[in-house]
Amino acid sequence: MKLKQLEALLGNLQQFSNPKVELEQYPTGPHIASRMLFTAENSFGDVSGKVVADFGCGCGTLGLASALLDAQHVIGVDVDPESLEIASENAEDLEVDIDLLQCDIKNLGWTGQIVDTVVMNPPFGTRRKGADMDFLFVALQVASQAVYSLHKTTTREHIKRSALRDFGACSAEVICELRYDLPQLYKFHKKKEVDIAVDLWRFVPRTN
């Protein structure tokens, strides 16, 4: 599948109807999502034929993109049942299969490196400090091959240090810096739309 096709398909997905600020629910736009998965597949071979988990999947964008790029098995995990319902409808619209689990990432309880690849757009930890780190910690525990994640560029050093030193990653690299355009979703947003600088990371978990 071409990048343009992937982006177009993702552009048609339903997004949050009532975004919940405490969960930092922001949609992953089709531009970012398509590039993230396209790179994971075409530069690293981390998607096609693999078991892929999408953590904090929300409406399922990244997991569905994985399924469109021929992941063998996709699991979306989110704590919010309303989002999962939308993700399920999105999967039906695209005619792809993904399994959806309602679960807090911290309680996931998977043992060993049971999936190949984790893709995620986690909460950035601006509402609840450390939320992004919880996601990264668990992702690096359960993935055997790679973790793709988005984090604010301002936290780059912190992310790198935590991944390598505390979470045992073998490597942590910023693949590219992106502009994440946040629409005015919540009442506390004063500007109509803001661009924030976001890093697309690729982490390689420790080898067992």
Add this chain to the structure above:
Amino acid sequence: MRLLTHNMQACNIKGVTNGFPFRVEAEEVMEKQVDFNADFLRNLFPKIEWKALVEASRAMGYHELPDEADSSLLDSDDFLQKFHRALPQLHLEEGAFVCPETGRKFPTALIKCI
């Protein structure tokens, strides 16, 4: 919901210590065609809790998997075909996962999640 997901997930209700594996109550099961990928199955096999897979597949009406399996079977095409039919192809469309300790049910029908 497919059996690989079932094989990974334990019940995480607070206080539950033996939440794995979920018992499966099947109401509607579907088998969907998926391209056979022997390498995928071989790589996955060591990570699978075999007993949990066998019990769940039987609860879904599929009785072809042997009680015990070790890696020597991965050379057998017959075994791989049976494994393939269970793992990526069987879908629990409607039914529930039941926590083995508390008996609490998580329906898959509503939002296909537990």
